[in-house]
Amino acid sequence: MNYKRLFLLLFIVTIIWSQVPSSMFAEDSRAVNNNGIIDLRILETTDLHAALVNYDYYQTKTDNTIGLVKTASLIHQARSEAINSLLFDDGDHLKGNPLGEYLVRIRGIQKGNVHPVYRAFNYLEYDAITIGNHEFNYGLKFLNSVLKGVKMPVVNANVYSVKENKPYFKPYVILKRSVVDKQGMEHELNIGVIGFMPPQIMRWDKANLEGKVTARPMVESAKEFVPILKAEGADIIIALAHTGIDSEPYHPETENAVYYLSQIPEIDVILAGHSHSVFPGPTFKELPMANINEGKIKGKPVVMAGAFGSRLGIIDLKLEVKDGNWKVVNSTSFTRSIADETGNPLVKTDKKLFKLIKPAHQETVDFLKKLGL
Numbered sequence: 001m002n003y004k005r006l007f008l009l010l011f012i013v014t015i016i017w018s019q020v021p022s023s024m025f026a027e028d029s030r031a032v033n034n035n036g037i038i039d040l041r042i043l044e045t046t047d048l049h050a051a052l053v054n055y056d057y058y059q060t061k062t063d064n065t066i067g068l069v070k071t072a073s074l075i076h077q078a079r080s081e082a083i084n085s086l087l088f089d090d091g092d093h094l095k096g097n098p099l100g101e102y103l104v105r106i107r108g109i110q111k112g113n114v115h116p117v118y119r120a121f122n123y124l125e126y127d128a129i130t131i132g133n134h135e136f137n138y139g140l141k142f143l144n145s146v147l148k149g150v151k152m153p154v155v156n157a158n159v160y161s162v163k164e165n166k167p168y169f170k171p172y173v174i175l176k177r178s179v180v181d182k183q184g185m186e187h188e189l190n191i192g193v194i195g196f197m198p199p200q201i202m203r204w205d206k207a208n209l210e211g212k213v214t215a216r217p218m219v220e221s222a223k224e225f226v227p228i229l230k231a232e233g234a235d236i237i238i239a240l241a242h243t244g245i246d247s248e249p250y251h252p253e254t255e256n257a258v259y260y261l262s263q264i265p266e267i268d269v270i271l272a273g274h275s276h277s278v279f280p281g282p283t284f285k286e287l288p289m290a291n292i293n294e295g296k297i298k299g300k301p302v303v304m305a306g307a308f309g310s311r312l313g314i315i316d317l318k319l320e321v322k323d324g325n326w327k328v329v330n331s332t333s334f335t336r337s338i339a340d341e342t343g344n345p346l347v348k349t350d351k352k353l354f355k356l357i358k359p360a361h362q363e364t365v366d367f368l369k370k371l372g373l
Helices: 003-018 022-034 068-080 098-107 116-124 140-147 218-231 351-370
Strands: 037-045 085-089 128-130 159-161 172-180 186-196 213-215 236-241 269-272 300-305 311-322 325-337
Touching (some): 037 172, 037 186, 037 269, 300 311
Parallel strands (some): 186 236
8 A cells, every 4th residue: 555645645634624614514514404495475455345446436536545556566476586475365355446337237247257356366376265245245146156256266164055054155265376495405395274254144144144055153154264264285275265353252142253363273374364464563562472573373383465556465484394293383474565654555556457457447437437436
């Protein structure tokens, strides 16, 4: 053996090794730590009430504090900031202004045509939606007809068919999505999505619903279906909860049940609505066990994005694999507004979306003019 050559080789290796920056090893360490960590952004619209355009039909003028054509710009922006994102609507989107009324009472939705609200949702590629109590105001026949135009799952777990004694809508869905972790590696994530609404619909819309459907309590329905959803392979579970936030003692007829849905262990995220409030926000600063800075209730990420498209709700999740299961290890909830406090626009109009819904909008404006309104 040539010991001189071996010694020389070891000496050279030692010199080269000493010149390697220590930062390389720190990066390697971070690579190991970040492997399997996913950032996932959840986006919410809620209580749009047919406010597709930034227009006040009652005062016949532009209103930049409302309108999905404005919220859409926030959606595009929020998506561009995230590698992985999902978009949901939390209900009460068909009725609430003259546009919604005109489409039902005057023009109607002809067979094969897509309701402008759902045309907008299809364009924006929502991942799933739930329905709110006001979706029943025009009757089940109308609702069933227009829902044929949606290209995403529609979920609700607590409205039951009287005839069949089973959920009237699909109670939940598991979305299989390819997501990318911090190292650029792809993973398949099974995202469970379930929907709820206030059982008071049986009083509010008795004429449309009695004898056709029944509504069960939200929390009890969640306790029934959420474990099933988990057993079927959902890695995380998102509740599209068309219900508000209140810490009053729970009872089966509770209208605003987010506070109690947050107690269900398997629910990871709650998208709230119905009450037109903003969470996180100062309205809820005295709410027990609420973290306004992080947007959490009882440790669960919650968001509620006001109404009429005025805001976009955003929840940023950090997911990590632990013992073979994905877990939410951190989260932040917040909302973004389409206008400042004085009503000045903060975002531009989505021109493509406006073009899609302009015919229905213009028809409504023209009809109101004929009535002298």
